[in-house]
Amino acid sequence: NAGVTQTPKFQVLKTGQSMTLQCAQDMNHEYMSWYRQDPGMGLRLIHYSVGAGITDQGEVPNGYNVSRSTTEDFPLRLLSAAPSQTSVYFCASSSEELDLNTEAFFGQGTRLTVV
């Protein structure tokens, strides 16, 4: 009963620190993505990947890096945290990207505070 697993659930960082948010899925999905959720703004796409070795930018990519070395894992890196990156982060995965009817499965989120 795994699905999409995100770690950690909560994190507090100081400005300028770096960290990696982990995301793993066990459904053999090709398509994975990271979103941030801010009050009154819904979810906004940060980066996404259509398969191992392939990543691309979403709507709000600045300040974040990603890599996809395996199908299962899609970590999100903050190189130098800023207070504007305080948010709740969600990882999602789905099967074939080109199937518009495919459901996206979401992790439980990581609540990040940058002080």
Add this chain to the structure above:
Amino acid sequence: AQSVTQLDSHVSVSEGTPVLLRCNYSSSYSPSLFWYVQHPNKGLQLLLKYTSAATLVKGINGFEAEFKKSETSFHLTKPSAHMSDAAEYFCVVSELNTGRRALTFGSGTRLQVQP
């Protein structure tokens, strides 16, 4: 380009009364449409999805939504609210955009259910 407008940021109903959460979308292509629910401190869970097979879509927990192309709407309804329905609801549109699949989220509607 696609967009989603959730017309109410907050909706409050009494237990046992009907629920209506409104969503309008804009899409250049034939979209897929979804409703997701997020309970406090939880991830997002799919309620239902429109796949072009039928305009009235039934989801989990007694929710349903009707796709109206002429009105570009996809409103979510439930005949009788339950206390456990209190959560935030997101309307989501998905379409192919310049060769990649993109999910666009509405800003969310917080549903309160009064005893």
